[in-house]
Amino acid sequence: MSSSSVAPSPSRGGDAPVERADVIVVGAGPGGSATAAYLADHGLDVVLLEKSAFPRDKICGDGLTPRATKELISLGIDTSGWQRTKGLRIKGGGHTLQLDWPESDAFPGYGMVRTRAQLDEALARHAERKGALLQERTSVTAPVRDSSGRVAGVTAKRLDEAGRATGETVTYRAPVVVASDGVSSRLATAVGRPKREDRVMGVAVRAYYTTPKRDDYLESHLELWTRDDAGNRILMPGYGWLFPLEDGRTNVGLGTLDTTSAFQKTDYKDVMRRWVEDINPEWQLDHDESAGPIRGAALPMGFNRTPLYADGLLLVGDSGGMVNPFNGEGIDYALEAARVGAELVAQAMARPSDAERERVLAAYPKVMKDELGGYFTLGRWFAHAIGNPEVMRLATKYGLPRTRLMPVLLKIMANLADPTSRNATDRLITTLSRLAPSA
Numbered sequence: 001m002s003s004s005s006v007a008p009s010p011s012r013g014g015d016a017p018v019e020r021a022d023v024i025v026v027g028a029g030p031g032g033s034a035t036a037a038y039l040a041d042h043g044l045d046v047v048l049l050e051k052s053a054f055p056r057d058k059i060c061g062d063g064l065t066p067r068a069t070k071e072l073i074s075l076g077i078d079t080s081g082w083q084r085t086k087g088l089r090i091k092g093g094g095h096t097l098q099l100d101w102p103e104s105d106a107f108p109g110y111g112m113v114r115t116r117a118q119l120d121e122a123l124a125r126h127a128e129r130k131g132a133l134l135q136e137r138t139s140v141t142a143p144v145r146d147s148s149g150r151v152a153g154v155t156a157k158r159l160d161e162a163g164r165a166t167g168e169t170v171t172y173r174a175p176v177v178v179a180s181d182g183v184s185s186r187l188a189t190a191v192g193r194p195k196r197e198d199r200v201m202g203v204a205v206r207a208y209y210t211t212p213k214r215d216d217y218l219e220s221h222l223e224l225w226t227r228d229d230a231g232n233r234i235l236m237p238g239y240g241w242l243f244p245l246e247d248g249r250t251n252v253g254l255g256t257l258d259t260t261s262a263f264q265k266t267d268y269k270d271v272m273r274r275w276v277e278d279i280n281p282e283w284q285l286d287h288d289e290s291a292g293p294i295r296g297a298a299l300p301m302g303f304n305r306t307p308l309y310a311d312g313l314l315l316v317g318d319s320g321g322m323v324n325p326f327n328g329e330g331i332d333y334a335l336e337a338a339r340v341g342a343e344l345v346a347q348a349m350a351r352p353s354d355a356e357r358e359r360v361l362a363a364y365p366k367v368m369k370d371e372l373g374g375y376f377t378l379g380r381w382f383a384h385a386i387g388n389p390e391v392m393r394l395a396t397k398y399g400l401p402r403t404r405l406m407p408v409l410l411k412i413m414a415n416l417a418d419p420t421s422r423n424a425t426d427r428l429i430t431t432l433s434r435l436a437p438s439a
Contacts, residue, residue: 016155016170018170018172018173019171020173020174021045021133021173022039023178024173024177025049026177026179026180027179028134029058029180030120030317031317031334031338032050032180032181033048034071035337035338035341036130036132037075037076037126037127038339038343039342039345040132041130042342042343045133047172048127049138049172050136050137051159053161054121056117056120057116057292059206059295060297061328062245063113063241063243064112064113064331065332065414065416067415068112070106071335073108075335077123082112083244085217086100086217087101087217087218087410088217088219089219091222092221092223093223093393093396095401102411104421105418106419113244113245115251119331137159138157138170139158139165141169142190143177143187143313144173151187151313152175152177152312153171153177154177156171176312176314177312178313178314179313179315180334181319182318182319183318185315188313191311196303196321199303199439200259200325200379201258201298201304202299202325202383204296204299205295205296206253206294207252208251208252208292209249210250211283211284212248215244215250218243218244220240220241221240221241222239222392224239224271224275225275226274226278227277236256237260237263238255238257238260239254240253240254241254242279249288254271256268257325257386268296272294273294299323300318300321300322301321301323301324302323302325302376302380303368303373303439305319308369310362314361316337316341318334325380325382326414327413329414337368340364340368344360344361344364369438370438373436373438374432374438375433377437408425417433
């Protein structure tokens with residue numbers, strides 16, 4: 001089958017037209033587009049609904065670790081010309097440590113940086129080429145349920161170029177709906193899956209700056225110093241980053257967690273402006289006004305919305321809180337969930353009965369938690385520990401000089417341990433993740 005078979009069904013008495021497919025995917029971010037591409041590759045009729053039109057921006061650091069790079073390779077994305085990174089440079093406590101990405105059988109020895117405007121469009125067009133039907137400027141308004149309460153589709157409204165409703169509404173129906181509609185996830189909320197209060201939530205702000213400096217390392221500042229109006233230096237909770245792009249710009253941002261007491265009381269856009277002033281002598285940063293102002297977004301961490309599947313609705317990416325509490329990275333886990341989820345959906349759709357299909361789909365939460373649950377729990381413990389900026393300061397001061405320890409921490413924080421390796425470090429990290437309670 002291909003998406004060309006997806007067509008409107010006749011409507012009655014002026015009702016909104018109904019379009020049918022095997023699977024509806026809501027949201028064409030990395031997780032949604034990758035899910036649609038994999039599903040189409042499995043021969044399913046897929047509709048991919050996106051409320052914006054490409055290219056469009058998303059708030060993100062744009063950094064892709066080797067774990068995310070591996071998923072892009074598996075998906076078949078052409079990354080020619082993308083900025084490649086050799087590793088991570090860490091600064092703090094008066095120390096600088098430069099670490100190369102570890103190369104292993106499990107992961108490539110390089111990462112990348114790509115703006116979300118570019119990355120998301122590349123993935124959405126890839127899904128189209130695979131056969132998914134991409135519907136841009138289509139805002140999903142609510143789930144459609146059958147008589148048993150199972151999600152059996154969505155309602156949506158068409159938008160014009162200015163983002164205003166045109167008055168045209170459409171109903172899409174399918175046996176499976178995938179919610180990849182972001183941190184707020186209108187679909188998950190509508191079916192009674194609120195965000196869990198026992199999970200860590202982060203916030204990140206970022207903007208683009210031009211710089212004469214050329215770099216092939218991600219740079220992370222583990223101490224976030226800012227200044228008050230009198231010029232006194234203040235240590236804030238969180239960390240800052242500079243991620244280089246291939247076009248002479250760098251993505252500059254900072255992130256923090258709700259585990260700190262200052263979370264609700266701080267203007268992080270202002271913190272970032274002051275922090276940029278302090279690091280500017282080295283980088284000579286000039287704000288790229290054409291790319292927009294400093295903007296912020298929430299980071300839902302550690303499976304903060306559950307269950308990941310129930311009653312016809314499967315969650316992928318930020319809608320399911322698939323962000324790493326160690327480093328705020330979510331693209332790789334969205335891509336991984338897309339790959340795993342699409343395989344299960346394809347297997348389910350091949351089963352002859354509703355009961356058998358549901359049994360296969362119901363395995364998705366367990367598969368994801370078996371893979372990431374323990375690791376996310378370790379990350380949640382770490383996030384609570386560093387909520388106090390003084391803890392981070394001391395850890396940075398005494399940890400960075402221990403050059404043998406830091407490559408181990410890089411593997412932990414970027415989740416780059418090879419589970420099949422006999423290397424002692426990889427085995428230790430894998431064992432800790434398995435022993436930790438599942439998130």
